[in-house]
Amino acid sequence: MKITPAEISRLDTVNLDDLVFGTTFTDHMVVCHFDGEEWGVPEVKPYGKFEIAPGAPVFHYGQALFEGMKSYKDAAGDCFLFRPEENWNRFNASATRLAMPEVPKSVFLNGLHQLVSLDKGWVQAGMGNALYLRPFMFANGEFISAKRAHEFTFMIVASPAGDYYKGTVKVKVEEEFSRAAKGGTGAVKAAGNYAGSFYPTKLAQEEGYTQLLWTDAATHSYLEESGTMNIMLRINDILVTPPLTGTILPGITRKSILKIASDHGITVEERPIAVKEMLDCLKDGSLKELFGVGTAVTVSPISEIAYRDENYSLSYSEDSWAPRLRKWLLELQHNISDDPYGWRVKVEPSFESA
Secondary structure, eight states: EOOOOOSOOGGOOOOTOOOOTTTOSSSSSEEEEOOOSSSSSOOEEEEEOOOOOOTTEEEEEHHHHEEEEEEEOOTOOOOOSSSSHHHHHHHHHHHHHHTOOOOOOOHHHHHHHHHHHGGGOOOOTTTEEEEEEEEEEESSSSSOOOSSSSSSEEEEEEEEEEOOOSEEEEEEEEESSOOOOSSTTTTTTTTTHHHHHHHHHHHHHHOOOEEEEOOOTTSSSEEETTTTTEEEETTTEEEOOOOOSSOOOOOOOHHHHHHHHTTTTTTEOOOOOOOHHHHHHHTTTOOOEEEEETTTEEEEEEEEETTEEEEOOOOOTTTHHHHHHHHHHHHTTTTTTTTTTOOEEOTTTTOOOO
């Protein structure tokens, strides 16, 4: 891996205590090109703009994907990644679905370790603080005929981050637009999945809601996701989440929370959840909590749910499951608690993947 350090850091010009999520970037980035046959030598270089042809097929046919992950700093100043091989596996599952080349583990993992090592000063210690990492890949080259590309660029950029949502989260049950359909790309992190969600989300936000609560495309009768989050419901004393049926992203935070909850004695169910069941549980009081989970949001309690002309409220305390699960997860990620799962990976500049 070629490493070209930035001559001057921009860190002193940034207020890390006053961040808007995803708008501030660190000093370096990872870049690696695929020429149609093999990957070239990856490079860590100063963050900056680069040239791309107007005829690059990513602009015309949307062959683009990304991952979301974080690095955390403990009290001793060491940095950690959280389950990075899970992100690498999901990245390549997305690549396969979009007819893009798989990225070698050495490029993906070594790139993360080198980037975080160089930009370690951008990672704030403290619960809830992190360095958000964005590996992504797009179709490069130059043509506008409707076919899959053969040249690609893989990159990783990093952005210091605090909380994703400020204040309470209010959601509206969506019954007209769909996020994903059976046989589509809902289970992978295709860039186009998010582009298609922006317009209906904009309409909901104009009504005062934070996000949509997406339902299945076929009938709009079953819950799926909410914005950038997988969803979980506490019905009485059972934690329920929709199953991974091909239209829902297999979230790494989702997977981790389900394991942590189970190991803390919470009964977990992965099963279809009808909108009607959620409404009935809201009315009879058995729905105690509804929250989203994801890399960016960690665990985010939802305080208000809108369905047609009705609005329902939920309240939370320190004893609620959402803040407790968030605390358990963050303590593991920040090297405060033990890691019985081997999920926490210390960042090493000399790291070499197997």
